[in-house]
Amino acid sequence: MSGRDPVVVAGAGPTGLMCALALGKQGIPVILCEAEPALTVDLRAGSFHPPTLEMMAPYGITQRMHETGIPVRHWQIRDRTGEFIAEFDLGLLADVTAYPYRLHLEQHRLTPIQLDILRRDTRVDVRFSHRVTGFAQHADGVTVTVDANGKPQTIAASWLIGADGGRSIVRKLLGVGFEGFTWPENFLVVSTPHDLGEYGYPYMAYVSDPLEWAAVFRMPHDGPPGIWRLAFPVAETMSEDEALGEESVERRMQGFLPRPGRWQIIYKSIYRVHQRVADTFRIGHVLLGGDAAHLNNPLGGMGLNGGLHDVLSLAPRLAAVWHGRKGEAELDGYSRQRRAVTVEQVQEMSIRNKRTLEEADPAVQRERLTQLIHVARNPELARRHVYASSMLLGLERAKQIG
Numbered sequence: 001m002s003g004r005d006p007v008v009v010a011g012a013g014p015t016g017l018m019c020a021l022a023l024g025k026q027g028i029p030v031i032l033c034e035a036e037p038a039l040t041v042d043l044r045a046g047s048f049h050p051p052t053l054e055m056m057a058p059y060g061i062t063q064r065m066h067e068t069g070i071p072v073r074h075w076q077i078r079d080r081t082g083e084f085i086a087e088f089d090l091g092l093l094a095d096v097t098a099y100p101y102r103l104h105l106e107q108h109r110l111t112p113i114q115l116d117i118l119r120r121d122t123r124v125d126v127r128f129s130h131r132v133t134g135f136a137q138h139a140d141g142v143t144v145t146v147d148a149n150g151k152p153q154t155i156a157a158s159w160l161i162g163a164d165g166g167r168s169i170v171r172k173l174l175g176v177g178f179e180g181f182t183w184p185e186n187f188l189v190v191s192t193p194h195d196l197g198e199y200g201y202p203y204m205a206y207v208s209d210p211l212e213w214a215a216v217f218r219m220p221h222d223g224p225p226g227i228w229r230l231a232f233p234v235a236e237t238m239s240e241d242e243a244l245g246e247e248s249v250e251r252r253m254q255g256f257l258p259r260p261g262r263w264q265i266i267y268k269s270i271y272r273v274h275q276r277v278a279d280t281f282r283i284g285h286v287l288l289g290g291d292a293a294h295l296n297n298p299l300g301g302m303g304l305n306g307g308l309h310d311v312l313s314l315a316p317r318l319a320a321v322w323h324g325r326k327g328e329a330e331l332d333g334y335s336r337q338r339r340a341v342t343v344e345q346v347q348e349m350s351i352r353n354k355r356t357l358e359e360a361d362p363a364v365q366r367e368r369l370t371q372l373i374h375v376a377r378n379p380e381l382a383r384r385h386v387y388a389s390s391m392l393l394g395l396e397r398a399k400q401i402g
């Protein structure tokens with residue numbers, strides 16, 4: 001039994017930090033290796049679903065997130081004109097969750113909270129500038145090789161968890177397939193301090209448009225009044241420099257919402273977006289979680305939420321195995337359960353969300369929005385809709401898989 005060696009977690013993104021914290025709290029020695037010299041400032045995720053807030057609450061993370069996060073109870077799927085607006089109320093979930101809203105908080109404001117609590121409440125050994133470069137599995141564990149500030153190092157580990165993001169070296173070295181596809185267009189994300197509420201936007205809206213869909217979010221930034229984040233599609237033929245050019249972004253914003261002055265832009269970045277799931281989340285003593293295991297487009301805000309669900313499901317299972325209370329088959333359960341939920345729920349819903357927004361036929365677009373308005377206005381159908389889109393249905397499904 002290799003239970004006495006530490007668990008190595010590769011990657012101190014939000015998934016790796018959550019994993020290390022959850023394992024550390026179970027009394028397991030953990031070494032968390034992060035390639036970069038410090039936490040990265042990542043503008044990607046920014047919306048947290050009710051069950052994720054529930055799951056992080058026992059660690060004290062959720063309370064800290066509320067100090068700056070913005071609770072968003074109502075969200076819309078709509079067209080640009082405002083003629084078709086389906087507004088959903090997460091308050092319909094008040095009977096099943098203490099957090100009947102989404103919480104908006106930038107990913108790079110979550111990770112310092114996680115690290116702070118990790119350092120306060122556990123003995124996890126956090127090593128920045130430690131890039132995992134390889135591993136060799138043996139019967140009882142795994143020898144992990146690391147580039148530690150430019151010097152090669154080996155660590156004897158009982159288990160290695162790849163939480164090293166979409167380009168995961170751990171997944172690649174495992175040789176696990178990463179089936180799926182890459183969307184032809186890129187996603188342009190821009191942030192502005194101008195108040196989109198003045199244009200009738202709620203704190204969260206998905207805007208369907210046959211020519212150019214958009215997603216709109218109010219984010220906390222440095223504190224009230226916060227900023228507004230928008231995401232648009234960009235043709236893959238357009239170079240990154242061109243898409244991010246000042247005039248091009250200004251044209252984009254004026255095209256979306258014309259205003260007399262120029263749009264002030266605080267951040268802008270561009271992302272390539274994929275729909276991919278690893279063939280398995282476990283081989284031997286190596287496990288995958290978060291973006292290392294799956295990627296999806298951000299419409300619906302499910303990528304990181306799913307990654308956190310992964311490791312919060314994995315940690316008690318691995319703790320039981322590490323302490324010798326259960327056999328290794330427990331970890332196949334993790335792979336089976338989380339992979340099924342990812343494929344059936346997250347992949348399916350995020351692809352459907354994108355197709356709905358980008359519908360090119362105006363008649364079909366109006367028909368879809370009309371249907372959604374009908375759903376939103378019927379409390380029973382609306383509840384079912386928000387139960388699924390808040391990832392509660394996926395977690396219910398996970399329990400059935402066991």
Ligand SMILES: Cc1cc2nc3c(=O)[nH]c(=O)nc-3n(C[C@H](O)[C@H](O)[C@H](O)COP(=O)(O)OP(=O)(O)OC[C@H]3O[C@@H](n4cnc5c(N)ncnc54)[C@H](O)[C@@H]3O)c2cc1C
Pocket residue numbers: 010011012013014015016033034035036040042043044045046047048107130131132133163164165166168169187189231271289290291292298300301302303304305306307
């Ligand atoms: C535009 C956009 C918006 C999004 N919005 C949302 C949202 O609202 N809600 C949501 O749930 N999801 C959202 N996502 C998805 C979300 O950003 C990702 O799912 C999330 O960042 C995954 O976290 P992670 O910790 O698994 O990986 P990452 O955040 O990529 O972290 C991986 C970490 O591993 C480190 N690393 C890499 N290689 C190594 C190595 N060899 N050794 C050691 N360390 C290594 C990296 O430096 C990094 O710190 C969005 C994505 C995009 C593109």
